[in-house]
Amino acid sequence: MSNNNTTPTLEKGIEVKNTTCYMCACRCGIRVTLRDGEIRYIQGNPDHPLNKGVICAKGSSGIMKQYSPARLT
Template sequence: MLDPTEYNDQDMGRVEVKNTTCYMCACRCGIRVTLRDGEVRHIEGNPEHPLNKGVICAKGASGIMKQYSPARLTKPLLRRADAERGESKFEEISWDRAFDIMEERLGKIRKEDPKKFALFTGRDQMQALTGMFAKQFGTPNYAAHGGFCSVNMAAGLIYTIGGSFWEFGGPDLERAKLFIMIGTAEDHHS
């Protein structure tokens, strides 16, 4: 990526802006992503989005780092044979080798007892895929981030008011006679 203080995006290539949704948390704020020749260059809030009206948090604005962080993993890594667990000594391996290792290890577990396998994934958009894979594998031991972060809140809202905010939109503040916020910050949508 070129230094933006030395180069103007429009001088360097085709610039376009795409309206989309932020996935850095469960709020799903509207964002505008500026691309130059298909490369993400800038993320800002979308002022036309009904949820956040152009305001985004620092986490959302820094979403560009998911693409360009120097710490981002881009190839499979295998712990070196001479390394102990926790030493952070790895070697890059091919995707074919990584899949072969996974097939061998998971095949052994599935043959012996699939319930010995536990699966945990990140953000809530992965839960359906995680659950489907775990059920096909034969284990009930699966969970995802949303199970700890937001599902409990959704269940509480469904049982108390009949629905959760992200299923039915934000709270109806204009017609509310009393709105009590417990355990959340005023500037955070959820």
């Protein structure tokens, strides 16, 4: 059984996962690029029926939710 949420890796240690953005109530589809398990890039998912690959500034900055020095742990 294959996992629809992951695309094949292009380079060793690079993985792209399809998921949903939770930065606002729209719940747009996003693609998250991971390198060695850490988030490196967030972009819109062109296959998602709601946003069709377009992502807002909040969604693009979602990476800061994970890595910001001001983040509360």
